Amino acid sequence: MTGYFLQAFIYLAAAVIAVPIAKRFGLGSVLGYLMAGVVIGPVIGLVGEETVSIQHFAEFGVVMMLFLVGLELEPKMLWAMRNRLMGLGGLQLVGTTLSVMGIAIYFEQSWTIALTIGLIFALSSTAIVLQTFNEKGFNKTDGGKNAFSVLLFQDIAVIPMLAFIPLLALPELIEKAQNTLVSAAATHEELSLVVGLQGWVYALVITASIAVVVFAGHLLSRPLFRFVASSGLREIFTATALMLVIGIAALMSLVGLSPALGTFLAGVVLANSEFRHELESNIDPFKGLLLGLFFITVGAGINFTLLFNDFSLIIGLTVGMMLLKALILYALAYIFRIKNSDRWLFTLSLAQAGEFGFVLLSFTVQSHVLPSEIAQTLSLVVALSMFLTPGLFILFDKVILPRFQLASNKRESDTIDEKGTVIIAGIGRFGQIINRLLMANGIKTVVLDHQANQVDVMRKINTKAYFGDVTRPELLHTAGIEEASMLVVAIDNRESSVDLVKYVKHTYPHIKILARAFDRGHSYLLRAAGADFIELETYYSALESGAVAMRCLGYHPFFVEQQKSAYKRTEDKQSDELYQAWANESQGDRFDNNYRKLFIELEDKIKLAMSDDRLGKHSGSERGWTPPPKDYADKQSESDNH
Template identity: 70%
Template sequence: MTEYFLQAFIYLTAAVIAVPLANKLGLGSVLGYLIAGVVIGPIVGLVGSETNTIQHFAEFGVVMMLFLVGLELEPKMLWAMRNRLLGLGGLQVVGSVVAVMACAIYAGYQLSIALTIGLIFSLSSTAIVLQTLSEKRLNKTHAGQNAFSVLLFQDIAVIPMLAFIPLLALPELVDKAQAAVNSMSEQHEQLSLVASLPGWAYAIVLVLAIGTVVLGGHYLSRPLFKMVAESGAREISTAAALMLVIGIAALMSLVGISPALGTFLAGVVLANSEFKHELEANIGPFKGLLLGLFFITVGAGIDFTVLFADFAEIIAITLSVMLIKASVLYLLALIFRIKGSDRWLFALCLAQAGEFGFVLLSFSVQQHVIPTDLAQTLSIVVALSMFLTPGLFILFDKVIYPRFQVKTNQREQDSIDDEGTVIIAGIGRFGQVVNRFLISNNIKTVVLDYQVSQVDTIRRINTKAYYGDATRPDLLKTAGIEQASLFVVAIDNRESSVELVKYLHNTYPKLKIVARAFDRGHGHLLKEAGADVVESETHHSALELSLSSLQLLGHSEEYVLRRKATYKRVEKEASKRLYDFWLKESAGERFSNDFIKLFMLYEERLKQAMDEDNAAHQQDIDNQNDANAKQTNDSNSDIQS
């Protein structure tokens, strides 16, 4: 037991030290984990033979990651991306296999080994690429979305690869390792439900397993998580989420399907579930920790003895594989019209080999397709290519992307020779309305926007605007930030807007700041950062549309105005209480269960207030009717008299 505690302490300490340092240096957390593994493994020797065992456990982080990715994809979205999934993903795998196989044959390997090497190196690292794209906020770019399509196809393609590789077995390797194979086969039979089944029965079992995941996820998960949520025990909610993922992974393994694919499918099924965000919150920390552990084991597992024995050859193979894959990807980017810097990002981010490469290598050795010594060399090539991937992202960030920015913008930032009472950052559809209203009230503004096309469009309608990045302190000074009274934040990037508000609040404490929010969560972040006033971009327009709907349904103008006043009163009270609770309980990160419960209470309060207002309105009508009736009766009495 003491040994396990020491090993856990070593791995966690390495991560805690290396990752923050790597992030501070701009290297990213993935490279930090890999460096930590190299230090505690080959360099210092604090970990050793247990690394391979831990790596198998840590690979479950990839399974969890694909489950969370599936949660973000609705089935309609998956169907919509079928062209990229099959076209781009399929051509990438086929092109990479053919190119790598041709090079391997040229290097003297026989066809079966060359084809297996091509299959292994055709796969990229889902864990590294998605993690890094997410960290750098590139997952929503055109390159990021296409990269995800390719990675998804690769993960699916692992299954037919595992079925095909045994057909390439070499007779000489079979005879050499027969005893070990028999022992391993017995072990697999004990852990498999399909090992001795005929082909038709195996197909039925696969259909039943997938059907269980789909139907169970759709019909059984909802009552399960509803029951768990009603219990109010957070630890049981976390346990239920882990039970779901682990259970599906185990079922898929027992029937010979990739656990990662199975959990991904479950995630897609649950994408429309009301418990989606709860699952993300519970699984997220485990996913991050296990992925980090996986990357540490990759670094710790590099055999420097084999590396230094054939250093030049291994480096040459690694660089050649990455160059071949990048070339195939760049060609596909041209064919599929991925433009500008996205083309380079797409080609570079998928140029490495992937974690499933280790799985295929191990399986190929077990199936006597690749000799053990060659597998060791190829394993180092896979690890090194993964190790070099963060460097490719740095190359893109520091060298390629800036060049495309200059080329796209076609000019340097404007020199600002003007000052105003109000500075507006962002002149999109929201900022335009603010600017027009202020100018019409004789308030002088200085407008900044980082989109050249937007600035040029605004200038065509005789509105003065300057091209420049409002997050740059030097540009703000030239725009007269020190003399300005008010700053309007209306830029279209959530994270940048929060950082800008934080900078303005800390640097110019007397400056009043108003900011546009995309939603309630973004509004809370802006308010926490120091904004004096935060307005949702859709709140007022949605409210006005709702009021117009009431009028079209036949309600009087007086009725509608009363409803508007009631709504605004309750919303104002709720917004303050919800923000205070979020700030205190949620640590500014995400909406907790308690926050959601409080929000639902205010939804009930809104309904109650509307009912009370309706009753008061009806009472006013009744009183008015009574008064009118009384007045009519009095008039009739006077006439009769």
């Protein structure tokens, strides 16, 4: 037990120290994790052999990442990118495999080994690339989207590769394996449902499992989430999200499909769900930690003895492989008309070997395709290329991008004026009206509420609403608060609304906050928390009701309107003073004497503003449309006579 604690502490401590430092120097978190791994592994030797088994576990982060990627991709969008997926992804894979194979054959490797190396090197690192895209905001760029299609195609292609590679087994290796002690085949054999099935049955099973994922995602997930959400327990929702991802991964492994592909599919199915943001914010921290762990193990797994023994060979192989991949990617980018900085992003981001390379490598050794010495060297090459990738991103970010930006800044004028999004927290009676008014004017809104049935009702009347607890920073993040220009706080909980305002104003000072207050005391708390605009929820309706009463008593509607606005004007003028008194002298909700005095003063002022012209003077609200005095006409003719 103590051992586990120590190990966990070492990994976490390394990450906690290295990642913020790497970020501060603009190197990105991936390089930070890799360095942390190198330090605790080969350099100080705090961790050793166990990194390999931890790595297998951490690979699950990739599965989670693809689930999250799927959540962002609606089926429509996936269909729209089918050409890029097949064309760009397919050509990249085939082109790289054949070129690497050709070179390997030239160096007198047998064709089976050459082909295997080609397949391994053709894959890029989904983990590093997507993580970095996210961090630097490249997801939405043309280069980023194209790179993603290639990565997705590679992830799908891993499955047939795993089926195909055993066919390349070398006879002499198999013989050797058989001569040595019979390895416990049973332990190598993974738990599987499809062993020994006939081809057509196998195909049927696979189709059925995919159908299960799609069907369950469409029809069963909603009732399940609603059921769980109604319990109001946050951790149970997290458990449900994890159960979903792990369950799908398990199902896919059982039928011999890639777990990453399965969860990706489930993500796509759930992309339209109102629970999307909540799922994202629940899975995201797990994904982040596991990926981080994965990168650390890559760093820790670098075998420095091997590296220094064959230094020139390994460096040569790494650089050569990356150059070759980059060359092919650049050519493809040219053919597929990916332009300017996007072409460079596409080229540089994918020019490494990836985590699936490790998977294939261990698999090839098991299936006697590659001798283990070659596999060890290749594993180092894969790790090194991953290690160098953050450097390429820095090159792109600091050198290439600024040059293109400079060029494009000169061309374009600044007429783009895109309306920012408004996030509406709480879609009860108050938020609904705000949302309707904004939507009717073509303003993009993101609506969030923590009551699943409320979200349901909104969805039924064609309002896009998402389920989730807005007081959680992750949910605000996935709802896009960084890009939003306004946040409307209309949630039903006094304390949480004040906390939310405080948090958002502190973290995203540029965002304007409009908050709904229940009463005067609440409005002061919101104001103290930094809300830009505060509306009392009952103020206008009460004022209007008073006006209805006056009209009903026979007052002229236009006069009533004037009195109403006089009331509001006086109240507005006085409210600052009241707030200051509250802020200075009262604590929390307690109103002290001075405040009470001011409040009575306000009442008097309002009365004065309303008072009739009993003294022959016009009242405050009647100042307008003042006729000249009664003797005006006489005086005028007098002056004419002069």
